[in-house]
Amino acid sequence: MTARPSLDDLFERRLSYPDIDAKDRFDLLVGLDDQKSRLTKILGLLVNPHGLEAWAKKHYHGIPDILAAVLRRPPLVVLAGDVGSGKSALAETVGDAVARQEGIDVTLFPLSLSTRGQGRVGEMTQLISAAFDCTIEEATKLKGSGGRSRGAVILLIDEADALAQSREFAQMHHEDRAGVNAFIRGIDRIGNGRLPAAVIMCTNRLGALDPAVRRRAADIMAFQRPTEHQRHAVLDQPLKQLGFTAANITAIVNATGHTKGRSYGFTFSDLTQRFLPSIVLDAYPDGKVAPARALEIAQALIPTAPFQDTAS
Ligand SMILES: Nc1ncnc2c1ncn2[C@@H]1O[C@H](COP(=O)(O)OP(=O)(O)O)[C@@H](O)[C@H]1O
Ligand SMILES: [Mg+2]
Incomplete structure (x- = not known):
């Protein structure tokens, strides 16, 4: 095994929000109003749970028990569906909407699996583990002691078709299975650490989503061709x-x-x-x-x- 890839090796371009270009691209996406609104809210609460407490204080003068159910959601959203339907475009720009809604700075770590990790055996697994390490390290720095966090991180695993492949299929390549396992481990680490971080996974393969991945998704959003x-x-x-x-x-x-x-x-x-x-x-x-x-x-x-x- 080679040494762990550095932050710059892993993520070609880290993006910071708010960012006006991202806002323009986000606004130009047609027909995705429902996905935009759901994704912004879910990510907002995952990275900044205090938003929901403030909402409860304002409207209910307290913290109803139902909040726990909302806040205990896993830190993963899956965007799945046809090619060219805006999954990547939405994932790359929603950080701006989250930053504006929550009034915090958001950083996106984008990792595309189609161009990466198809080389040596073990490379994809190593990439995924390293991506989660970086995300967790950064989110830990941002987690304020007790109070609200100083910012949030979104990890985007794009073109993740290999990870969407169900572990149940015996013919699945051993390397893919190891990648799925690394992915699941990463999601659990973020969730258990209650970190201001969330993961977006994009895949064309809605039908083949691994049950263990499915179970960890706060939401699975479907994308289709335009009407x-x-x-x-x-x-x-x-x-x-x-x-x-x-x-x-x-x-x-x-x-x-x-x-x-x-x-x-x-x-x-x-x-x-x-x-x-x-x-x-x-x-x-x-x-x-x-x-x-x-x-x-x-x-x-x-x-x-x-x-x-x-x-x-
Ligand atoms: N809903 C949409 N409204 C307007 N343009 C879109 C939409 N979806 C995709 N596009 C255009 O197609 C390009 C490619 O979309 P992309 O997000 O990469 O698709 P996917 O990741 O689903 O394969 C976008 O950059 C954008 O120009
Ligand atoms: Mg894409």
């Missing part, structure tokens, strides 16, 4: 600014949904990262974006295939 209404919300403003009429926009909203030959529509990221740039590049530098041409491009683009959430 017609949500596609409209994403496309309306940018296309209007290009001079498209309401009818032009409706035609494109329809073309990016289910079609005759296809049972699924575009993902959010298909719309923002593929379709919109394509129509601009197509017109650039000679002329304007023509609505008929944009519709053709929408019809020709093949949306990202849905993630096949088979259990193996």
Whole structure:
């Protein structure tokens, strides 16, 4: 085994909130109001339980027993669902909403497992353990003695499909199982230490979540492809600014949904990262974006295939 990776090796970019760029990105996410609000509240209470006591004092002149049930939740939230549906974007920006709501500073430690830990045997397990060590160390420093904590840490384990794989499947690679175990141990350490820290795990594999991970999740939030209404919300403003009429926009909203030959529509990221740039590049530098041409491009683009959430 090599030496424990340093903080900088582990997390490419630590983010601190409040941060106005994060707020802008958070506000731009369409159709996730329910997830945004739930996630902000859950994380807020996990990292700053005093918020709930203040609420109880204000509205009930005391601390009802029900608070214990709310506060005893495990320090994990799972964001699961289709690719390009805003899981990473939400996880990377919700810290700002938490910081503003609770009036504290929040730091995000982002670790993506897709690009990391696929090398040597034991590497993923070591990465996960080290990530939890760093998080716990930092959160321990922030935990005020008795009073309210001076700040909070969110650990983001992104692209965690390997960890979402159920330990129940015998064919699961030994290394993956060790990773799941390290993850579960880390969650328990944060919970037992009552630290101002919480973990967000993002995965495409809702169906294969390990029962032990499931049990430790305060909430599991599902993410889906945009509905017609949500596609409209994403496309309306940018296309209007290009001079498209309401009818032009409706035609494109329809073309990016289910079609005759296809049972699924575009993902959010298909719309923002593929379709919109394509129509601009197509017109650039000679002329304007023509609505008929944009519709053709929408019809020709093949949306990202849905993630096949088979259990193996
Ligand atoms: N709900 C949404 N509203 C607006 N844009 C979105 C939404 N979801 C995703 N996008 C766009 O797609 C990009 C990729 O999304 P991402 O969060 O990485 O997806 P995931 O992690 O679920 O695969 C985002 O940066 C954003 O530009
Ligand atoms: Mg992602």
